[in-house]
Amino acid sequence: MSGTETRVVLREALSVTTQRLGRAGVASPSVDARALIAEAAGTARPLILLDVLPDGFAAQLEQLTARRERREPLQLILGRAPFRRLMLRVREGVFIPRPETELALELLREHASGPLENLVDLCTGSGALAASALDEIPAARVLAVEIDPRAADLAVENLEAAGPGRGRVLRADLTADPAGPALAELAAAGPVDAILSNPPYIPPEAVPRDAEVLEHDPHRALFGGGEDGLAVPRAVISWAARLLRPGGVLIMEHADVQGPAARDAAARIGGFEQVSTAVDLTGRDRFLVARRAAGDPTPGSERLTR
Structure with a gap:
C-alpha cells in the first residue's frame, strides 16, 4: 500500500x-x-x-x-491517562484521574509555606496526585494512602515510575479507628509539609449519569459516605489536622456544591487557619485549602471523626 x-x-x-x-x-x-x-x-x-x-x-x-x-472509557481502552506532565497507567476497577484534579498541584505551590519535603496523598486511587508531586517536586517524598487493594497496587507502579524510591503506598481505611494498628504507620508519618487529597465525595442520591463513570469507576471511589457524601472528606480533614506541621497546608478536592460544608468541617475539627475554597478553571468551587495553625497543639485522636 x-x-x-x-x-x-x-x-x-x-x-x-x-x-x-x-x-x-x-x-x-x-x-x-x-x-x-x-x-x-x-x-x-x-x-x-x-x-x-x-x-x-x-x-x-x-x-x-x-x-x-x-462506552468503555478511552483511558481504559488505551491503558493510560494523561495527568499533568505524566502518562499514568490506568486499570479496570480503579478510579480514572480527571483533568480538574490537576489544579491541586498548582494550589499546593501557591499556598505552601516553607519546604515541601514530606507529603501525604490521602485516597490516592491510581496515585495521580502523589506521582505528580514526585515528578514536579524533586526533593519530595510522598506517602500515598489507599483503601482498595487494586488501586493501591496500581499506585505503587505509578509512584515508582514518577519518582523511583521516593514514594510508598499504605493500604488503610481513613475512617477506621485511628488508634488501631492499621493506621499506626500513617499516624507516625507526621509532621508533614502538605496533604493532597481527591477523596470520594458524591452524596448517595447523586448518581452519575455518564455510562463511563457509572459502569467503570468503582463506587467506593465515587461516593463519600453519609447523607452529604462528606464522611470520607471529613476523615481526610481530621487526619490533616493531626499530621500537618504548623503552617502546613491541606488541598482537598470536593464537589462544586460542597464548599461551605467543607469549610465548616475544617472549622469544627479545628487546628486550621486561612480556610478557604479555591475554584477550578470553570469558576466552580472545587478545593478546600486549609493551613495548619501555627502554635496550635496537634488535635488528639478524639478529634478524628469516623
Whole structure:
C-alpha cells in the first residue's frame, strides 16, 4: 500500500469511526476516533505522517471502536491517562484521574509555606496526585494512602515510575479507628509539609449519569459516605489536622456544591487557619485549602471523626 493509499484508508477510518462514536453518545467522537486509530496503527505520530499501516489494522480498529461504542472509557481502552506532565497507567476497577484534579498541584505551590519535603496523598486511587508531586517536586517524598487493594497496587507502579524510591503506598481505611494498628504507620508519618487529597465525595442520591463513570469507576471511589457524601472528606480533614506541621497546608478536592460544608468541617475539627475554597478553571468551587495553625497543639485522636 502506497502512502497515498494509506492516507485514503485513514481518512475513511476517521470518518466512519467518528460517526459510530457520535451515534453511541460519546462526547468527543472525533478526538476519541483519532486516538483509537493511532492505537490500532501502533503510533504516537500524527496520522497524516503515516505511510504504512500494520497488518491487522482494520481488525484492531474494529475491536477498539466496538469497546468505545459500549462506552468503555478511552483511558481504559488505551491503558493510560494523561495527568499533568505524566502518562499514568490506568486499570479496570480503579478510579480514572480527571483533568480538574490537576489544579491541586498548582494550589499546593501557591499556598505552601516553607519546604515541601514530606507529603501525604490521602485516597490516592491510581496515585495521580502523589506521582505528580514526585515528578514536579524533586526533593519530595510522598506517602500515598489507599483503601482498595487494586488501586493501591496500581499506585505503587505509578509512584515508582514518577519518582523511583521516593514514594510508598499504605493500604488503610481513613475512617477506621485511628488508634488501631492499621493506621499506626500513617499516624507516625507526621509532621508533614502538605496533604493532597481527591477523596470520594458524591452524596448517595447523586448518581452519575455518564455510562463511563457509572459502569467503570468503582463506587467506593465515587461516593463519600453519609447523607452529604462528606464522611470520607471529613476523615481526610481530621487526619490533616493531626499530621500537618504548623503552617502546613491541606488541598482537598470536593464537589462544586460542597464548599461551605467543607469549610465548616475544617472549622469544627479545628487546628486550621486561612480556610478557604479555591475554584477550578470553570469558576466552580472545587478545593478546600486549609493551613495548619501555627502554635496550635496537634488535635488528639478524639478529634478524628469516623
